[in-house]
Amino acid sequence: MPADKGGNGAQSGIGAAVRRKEDFRFITGAGRYTDDITLPGQSYAYFLRSPYAHAQIAAIDIAAAEASPGVVAVFTGKDVAADGLGGLICGWMIHSKDGSEMRTGAHPVLALDRVRYVGDHVAVVIAESLAEAKAGAELIDVDYEEYDAVVGVEAALAENAPQLHDEVPGNLCFAWELGDKAATEAAFDRAARRVTLTFANNRLIPNAMEPRAAIGDYDRGTGDYTLYTTSQNPHVARLVLSAFVGVAPEHKLRVIAPDVGGGFGSKIFIYAEETVCVWAAAKLRRPVKWTAERNESFLSDAHGRDxxxxxxxxxxxxxxxxxxxxxxxxxxxxxxxxxxxxxxxxxxxxxxxxxxxxxxxxxxxxxxxxxxxxxxxxxxxxxxxxxxxxxxxxxxxxxxxxxxxxxxxxxxxxxxxxxxxxxxxxxxxxxxxxxxxxxxxxxxxxxxxxxxxxxxxxxxxxxxxxxxxxxxxxxxPSQAVGSLGAGVGLWESAEVRVNPTGSVEVLTGSHSHGQGHETTFAQLVSDQLGIPIENVEVVHGDTDKVQFGMGTYGSRSGAVGMSAIQLALDKVIAKGRRIAAHLLEAGEEDITFDGGSFQVAGTDRAVPFADLALQAYTGHGFPTNEIEPGLKESAFYDPVxxxxxxxxxxxxxxxxxxxxxxxxxxxxxxxxxxxxxxxxxxxxxxxxxxxxxxxxxxxxxxxxxxxxxxxxxxxxxxxxxxxxxxxxxxxxxxxxxxxxxxxxxxxxxxxxxxxxxxxxxxxxxxxxxxxxxxxxxxxxxxxxxxxxx
Amino acid sequence: MYEFDYHTPQTIDDARALLSGRDDPKLLAGGQTLLPTMKQRLAAPSDLIDLRKVTGLDGITGAGDTLRIGAMVRHAAVAASDEVRQAIPALAALAGGIGDPLVRHRGTLGGSIANNDPSADYPAGCLALAATISTDRREIGADEFFLGMFETALEEDEIITGVAFPVPRKAGYAKFPNPASRYAMVGVFVAQTGNAVRVAVTGAGPGVFRVPAMETALASDFSAQAIADISVPSDGLLEDLHGSAEYRANLVTVMAKRAVQSAL
Known part of the structure; x- marks a missing residue:
């Protein structure tokens, strides 16, 4: 643990029970969640979902829905496919015992010819109001041919079980193993006693307080796409939507995850609904909004355990x-x-x-x-x-x-x-x-x-x-998880921007959706720079502001996200010492930073952090051909x-x-x-x-x-x-x-x-x-x- | 929710006129079941006739051995009423245990019994106390009123105006809530009025029902011990994710004992 360089430890630094800065706006109803945002000309999406666990879609008749009052458009899987969009992806490749890659079928954004669970996405109706979208959806005539379904693992692996995907015989995605089988068998052979237990780990439905929501927006002048969504990792959402689904080029897509009311994992993933909102917004040249109703959360948020x-x-x-x-x-x-x-x-x-x-x-x-x-x-x-x-x-x-x-x-x-x-x-x-x-x-x-x-x-x-x-x-570390099949690196990035007045913005790739980062991350900065916590702003959840980030899940924001901030802070302090050496006319090696002040060791010559920040931006007191003006540093931290x-x-x-x-x-x-x-x-x-x-x-x-x-x-x-x-x-x-x-x-x-x-x-x-x-x-x-x- | 017309008649006659003059009207008496159903587009009345401004449907009045509660009295008001607490404390406790504070400040006695949800609390209280349900045209005894799951003796256009509860010597209500919905998985109301004892069970079956064997046993010995070995058959009881018929049958005996204990 680093020394308390700033000297604010007791009040607002590391270890202080600071009240959460963000709570005032949350508990007074002043938070700004995705559903609170209304864009000019906004339309509303409603998804028609499969009432069957397993059925073939013989035909979909959308004519009556299209003619329904207020309906702007009705899209099905065919429309998505016609625009060349890819399906939803899984970003981690698992290999089976025999070395073969896991088997999986396509995951279309909207169903093409088959639905595979109750709640699967069949069509989207976009209308002037949510009520009109729902009314339109009731007029869609889907000709389903219902098939047998299987919901438990034992039944799904049984002979002659209904099959989910043609590419996955026997419904077995992978048969993975880990550990030393022979050594374990030998251990059992010499055991004095064996204990066995067979049990289930029950399936759970996450139920974040705020349901998932999305608004897609498209600027036909610039060709820029914007997606407001309930995401724990907006940069990952942008990467997947651009590189794999192909909704928009990465540099033309901005993903904003504003205040998010809980995730618990369920908002890590890239779902059909936000994909459709971005895609349809560009097609229709107007914003498209969707907010899950609670029953949709139950049906379609990714579940846990089982x-x-x-x-x-x-x-x-x-x-x-x-x-x-x-x-x-x-x-x-x-x-x-x-x-x-x-x-x-x-x-x-x-x-x-x-x-x-x-x-x-x-x-x-x-x-x-x-x-x-x-x-x-x-x-x-x-x-x-x-x-x-x-x-x-x-x-x-x-x-x-x-x-x-x-x-x-x-x-x-x-x-x-x-x-x-x-x-x-x-x-x-x-x-x-x-x-x-x-x-x-x-x-x-x-x-x-x-x-x-x-x-x-x-x-x-x-x-x-x-x-x-x-x-x-x-x-x-990223290399290690890559070797195990991860499709992404698992570092985190941070940027510390010191303003001329000495206040600080921290831009983090972590995302706070209840964790209190606006407080804890500010505590770290307050501690390390010796500035009041009120002078620290934590910026997150916007791909146009934060350079990149892997988001928040797996309890990683403290260990990885704050480590990245620490590295950036170290760079800020290092540059500050170089500038201070000129300001104080001393050798850089003689400059210490303690108690929020750069000081010549053993003397009373010092420059407070805020004064140094101003000097960094005026460039008056140090040679800008040797030291760039400004005080802003970034870091990527990859854990070992x-x-x-x-x-x-x-x-x-x-x-x-x-x-x-x-x-x-x-x-x-x-x-x-x-x-x-x-x-x-x-x-x-x-x-x-x-x-x-x-x-x-x-x-x-x-x-x-x-x-x-x-x-x-x-x-x-x-x-x-x-x-x-x-x-x-x-x-x-x-x-x-x-x-x-x-x-x-x-x-x-x-x-x-x-x-x-x-x-x-x-x-x-x-x-x-x-x-x-x-x-x-x-x-x-x-x-x-x-x-x- | 589909579109509908909303009305707030001031009198029973106006409400009745609206009921007879519209396509598919529904009375709104708190709406704690009806509104969620409409929001899910599972109900689509053409008109909602809100009874909250109709005169004569409110008020709690005690007269000797009878307590009268108006049909539009909210659960929270029953729970907090000094008159109810003194005359039939078990009924105040029942009302105070319905749903949550939001439900209790919107839901009404008349709305609850007109809906006759098989897991609702009030039907057990009405049946065990041998209440009389008054409507705009007649009086109906509780034994005749509750007919089965969501079914009552009410005519299509009949409006409940209030319920008269005979004040018992002793009464107790014990509820085992469904852990998710907090409706009664089993609720048993026991009342000793005069020399007769009535035991009414909600939540367990397709509708509220009495347990004559327990009533007989309690009439001669009003103690939990007297009914400890009396159980109801599980045949015909409800079964769902939260409890089998067999488990509900067990709870009927356990909750009946606890209702008796709370009445002592």
Whole structure:
């Protein structure tokens, strides 16, 4: 962690609990989201979606819709194809065990002749008003020939299952493997004990508070395209839309992601709707706007999770782990979403070592197409699935060994760093005992037996469950991910513009959609330059302003985005020292920067930062043939490794046996995120993540009808989002081992809650009930059945 | 939402005239079900006749052993009413547990029972308390009023004006909410009025229903223990993502016991 050069640490620098600068506008309704923007002459798009999970489109008659009042245009897949647009892409190539490339069919922007999930895009109606667009859509006559559908991975892999894509025989996109199969088999051969568990990781629907939205605009004078959209990564959207879909040339397309109300992964991807808005705006020479209604979000936002896994753990006679063998079937949905293939492979299999020294690991993952909405990254993306698997089987093993689950974990923790796992990852640093011990202290583990007895005396069942998770953030380095199939580099860029008055604009390729970057990034600048936080403006989300960026996901903005800012700040300070040397008539090597002032070491000769900034722009006080005027620096930062946040979550639950209702009595989360910029924002991230993790464990379930493929949980009436009264008071603790591979020591905190919580809950419920396993979500009926079976 | 004409009649007669003179009119009595349905374009009335300005549909009045609540009284008003809390606290609690604050400040008693959603709370209260539903033309006993899923004894153009609840000796309501919608997955209202006990169940079946075996048992021993072993058959109960018929049948007994406990 760098020294506090600016001297603002206590008030607004690194480690200060600064209130979020952005919240005033959000909570007073002054935010400017995509749907708040209205352009002159704007038209409204409404998408006609497939009511069937699988059908052939024999014909589409749009004549009546075109003649409907207020309708400007009706387009189908044929119109998109006629303009030569490419389909939507997946940006990560996975190779199967046999070396072959993953198999996938085309993903047309609007369906051509086949629909493959309920909600698939059939046509778009663009009208003067949304009501007229909807009325027009009702007049489109689609002649569907309905086919059998398949929604689960097992059914999709069965012989004679309905086929999704001609190019994908048996619906198997890839059969991927990772790890040393022979070494793992040898470990199992010599194991004193094996523990096995088969379970599902339930499918989730992200449900960001702000639904997806887009406005396409086209300037026929300049030929410039503008897309306002709810994106976590506007530059990536521009790259994909230009280079792959071919909507507009990259240099003529501006993508603006203004205030965005939550993403959780679902706004990383490039979808049909924004593509159509840009394309149609140019065709119609007028802006085209679309805002998802909530039911469209349920149907068409990329879903998360949906694995079925079989796991086996090999142990020696002393309870030490020898090997882990995993076979997972991952539901990819009907088409490959933008990063779908990476989630159940490199973001999942690589985390299966958990916090444990496991000498041999072998994992196989089958990626399977089904007639459901595409599945892609959702808060945690692969890592919640890995943690759930590891921590469920670890807890189960401890019980089968009749060992205390805490002691069993301690016996197997990694304690020497760096640690090379058998599944690619090289953990740079961590202290898993510290977080486990602190969590046990906070939950009063020693007092649990008494609390359980008290519950039993009241006719209730009480249980405790642990989850010692690890995750990987700041996915990197670019060369490494490239060798694993990524189609992009995973660095971040930053630009620090110092104005003549000494105020600063930071342009970042990260994107804030709830994370609080406008505050935390400004804290870093305030800290390093010694200027008030009010004098720092964070600029993001506009491809015309920010040179380039990879966006925000995978808890990367602190570890990667802020590292880039740090590098640019270092350059600003270095140039400042050169200028100061002239202003102060001293050698550059004698100039220090401390407390917001450039100073000749050992003297009282100094120039404050703001004065130096003005001098940098006047160019009066230094030779501009040696030093360029101005004070503006940029940097691209490519990490050398992932970061590895880790921690321990403990859930304590009490169950009402009559109803099966589970009440969370205690929830403790102790996390090691490395350096923390703003503890209040970090605690908020933990709260939100844990809420989503509890949601997955107890409440949320995306259900499709197995016969018809209809989405059964298509609204908040049936899809149970966690609410405040579903959640306990969280107890949040921190331990800190700063990351050794980036300049700030940051590891990342955005996803840990969603990663750690589910296993803690299910371990607690199974402990309370004295059973081996129970499916997520742990609904009252499931618990009641477990008690009464 | 499709286009429609909106009316705010001042009197029952005006409302009735509108009802008979339009293509496909609907009464609006809070709209907590109707408006979302219209927004999803699943309902398309030609006219909405909002009853909120009609005189004589509001007010809560107690007279001896009867409590009368006007059809347009909002759930929040029932929950907060001193008269209801004193006369039938279980009914105030029921109203205070409907939906969320937004729903409770728009939804009305008349709207709820006219809709007769199988998971709504009020039908259980009306049936267990042997309420009498007054309309613009007659009075209907609760036993005759609720006919099945979204069906009532109301004529097409009949307007509920209020509900009269006999004040019970004891009453209790226990609800197990659907975790997503917070409607009743099972709600049981138990009332002892005079020497008779009535037990009404909502959420579990296609419509609100009584449990005679529990009523008999409670009439001789008004205690949770008295009905602990009485269960309803699961045949014919609702099943959905959140609960099977078997689970709902279990909840009927559990919630009935808790309703009795809350009434003591």
């Amino acid at each position: 694995h079925v896994s079989h796991a086996e753990l090999a142990l020696d006679a002393d309870g030490r782990m020898l090997g882990l063998r995993v076979h997972t079937r991952a539901n990819l949905g009907a088409y490959l979403s933008t990063f779908a293939s990476s989630v159940p492979t490199y973001l999942y299999g690589t985390l299966l070592s958990g916090q444990y020294d496991i000498p041999a690991i072998y994992v196989e993952v089958d990626g399977v197409f089904t007639h459901t909405a595409p599945v892609d990254a959702y808060r945690g993306a692969g890592r919640p699935e890995a943690t759930y698997l590891v921590e469920r089987i670890v807890e189960t093993a401890a019980r089968e060994l009749d060992m205390d689950p805490v002691e069993f974990r301690r016996r197997n923790f990694i304690r020497e760093f760096p640690h090379q796992t058998p599944v690619i990852m090289n953990y740079d640093i961590g202290d898993y005992d510290a977080s486990l011990n602190e969590a046990c202290r906070l939950v009063d583990y020693a007092g649990f037996a008494d609390r359980r007895a008290a519950s039993e005396a009241r006719g209730r069942k009480r249980g405790i469950g642990f989850s010692a998770y690890i995750e990987a953030c700041g996915i990197a 490794n992932f970061t590895f946040p880790a921690g321990c979550h403990i859930a304590e639950v009490e169950i009402d046996p009559e109803t099966g209702v589970t009440h969370i009595e205690n929830f403790v989360a102790v996390d090691d995120f490395g350096t923390i910029i703003n503890p209040m924002i970090v605690a908020g991230q933990v709260h939100g993540g844990v809420a989503q993790g509890i949601g997955q464990a107890m409440l949320e379930n995306c259900a499709y009808d197995p016969e018809s493929g209809q989405l059964l949980s298509g609204s908040f009436m049936d899809y149970c989002m966690p609410r405040a009264d579903d959640l306990p008071e969280f107890v949040v603790g921190m331990t800190e081992t700063p990351c050794t591979t980036n300049p700030l020591g940051i590891k990342g905190c955005g996803e840990a809650g969603a990663i750690g919580a589910p296993a803690a809950i299910v371990n607690a419920v199974t402990d309370a009930l004295g059973i081996r396993d129970i499916a997520m979500p742990v609904t009252p009926e499931r618990v009641w059945r477990a008690i009464n079976s």
